Amino acid sequence: MKRFKRLAATVIITPILAVFLGQSMVEARSISLNYANFPPAPTFPCVQMEQWKAEVEAKTQGKVRINTFPGGTLLGARDMMDGVISGQADIGCLCMAYQPGRFTVTNAVSLPLGIPDSRTGSLVLTDLFNKQNPKAFKKVKVLALFTTAPANIMSRKRVANLPDLGGMDLRASGGAAEILKTWGANQIGMPMSATPEALQKGVIQGLFSSLEVMKDLKFAEECPYVTVTNTVVYPFAVVMNLDRWNALPEDVKAVMENLSREQAVWTGNYMDNHVKEAVDWSKKTHNVEFLELDQQTSEAWNQALSPITKKWIEKASAKGFDGENIVDTIKMLIQKHGQKHGENHGKDS
Ligand code: DTR
Numbered sequence: 001m002k003r004f005k006r007l008a009a010t011v012i013i014t015p016i017l018a019v020f021l022g023q024s025m026v027e028a029r030s031i032s033l034n035y036a037n038f039p040p041a042p043t044f045p046c047v048q049m050e051q052w053k054a055e056v057e058a059k060t061q062g063k064v065r066i067n068t069f070p071g072g073t074l075l076g077a078r079d080m081m082d083g084v085i086s087g088q089a090d091i092g093c094l095c096m097a098y099q100p101g102r103f104t105v106t107n108a109v110s111l112p113l114g115i116p117d118s119r120t121g122s123l124v125l126t127d128l129f130n131k132q133n134p135k136a137f138k139k140v141k142v143l144a145l146f147t148t149a150p151a152n153i154m155s156r157k158r159v160a161n162l163p164d165l166g167g168m169d170l171r172a173s174g175g176a177a178e179i180l181k182t183w184g185a186n187q188i189g190m191p192m193s194a195t196p197e198a199l200q201k202g203v204i205q206g207l208f209s210s211l212e213v214m215k216d217l218k219f220a221e222e223c224p225y226v227t228v229t230n231t232v233v234y235p236f237a238v239v240m241n242l243d244r245w246n247a248l249p250e251d252v253k254a255v256m257e258n259l260s261r262e263q264a265v266w267t268g269n270y271m272d273n274h275v276k277e278a279v280d281w282s283k284k285t286h287n288v289e290f291l292e293l294d295q296q297t298s299e300a301w302n303q304a305l306s307p308i309t310k311k312w313i314e315k316a317s318a319k320g321f322d323g324e325n326i327v328d329t330i331k332m333l334i335q336k337h338g339q340k341h342g343e344n345h346g347k348d349s
Contacts, residue, residue, distance in 0.1 A: 031060075087244070098191050155206030180208050215277065
């Protein structure tokens with residue numbers, strides 16, 4: 001009799017349990033997020049996106065699926081922030097320089113303050129964000145922050161001194177644009193995604209950006225000259241729609257939050273190594289000439305930039321930001337992460 005009761009209980013409970021478990025497994029696996037990116041798949045923001053996707057999918061044991069959309073197939077460069085806020089994409093990667101007035105605090109990392117590489121820049125930006133908690137990002141969840149390596153001039157014509165730059169149509173955005181203007185170039189603003197066509201059509205004679213694009217976007221074919229200035233980095237953010245974020249289970253949120261700093265370091269290291277590869281590849285494959293400025297010339301170029309930060313502080317303060325404090329914080333963070341870089345290569349700071 002006892003055995004019969006047990007059997008009956010099993011027959012009744014098992015299907016109920018199976019339905020219940022089955023349902024919760026379906027629910028558990030059903031988180032699917034669309035991630036938009038603006039440049040083509042081989043470029044570093046898309047490499048970072050695929051790395052983040054792989055980490056999240058592995059660490060949530062298949063509970064979350066990330067569908068990636070490179071090349072502006074879901075959202076374009078300048079639509080990224082508003083597209084994520086309105087839910088056209090769940091997640092998006094944006095280059096802050098493309099909307100310079102919008103991200104005042106974080107765009108300050110693109111002042112000429114001497115960030116030496118992408119790893120330092122990415123950690124400086126992450127810490128600055130955490131310290132300042134800028135209002136510009138209140139309508140999204142920020143998942144990761146990173147910067148490019150410093151920018152250099154890639155051009156059709158040789159640029160060896162400041163007068164060579166006079167009136168040359170060069171492409172740059174945000175903080176880097178200010179620098180080109182100060183040096184006397186004719187600065188033209190456009191997202192990186194529009195640059196290959198502009199170069200091919202002769203709308204621009206070169207660009208001012210980090211050097212990995214010489215290989216990733218094949219600019220070495222169009223630009224036989226690089227002038228090494230290592231001047232300024234571009235900041236990026238990966239942002240998520242707030243409703244989609246709030247609806248995530250706590251364990252998934254924890255996985256994504258724990259990845260934030262790790263991703264800054266991963267992306268920085270990837271970018272810094274990839275720039276070296278791209279430089280070697282450009283020399284070997286396309287015989288690109290890399291011009292190093294001598295000390296006197298380099299000092300003259302840097303000297304010309306000195307009013308930029310002072311002007312930025314005035315402008316930011318007029319908008320109600322503590323410009324001086326933001327710049328001081330960035331300088332302190334460069335010291336902190338830049339110094340650690342040598343000692344602690346490849347590890348988090
Ligand atoms: N330097 C910024 C950002 C940037 C650098 N490399 C890439 C590759 C793909 C997209 C953007 C960027 C710029 O020049 O737009």
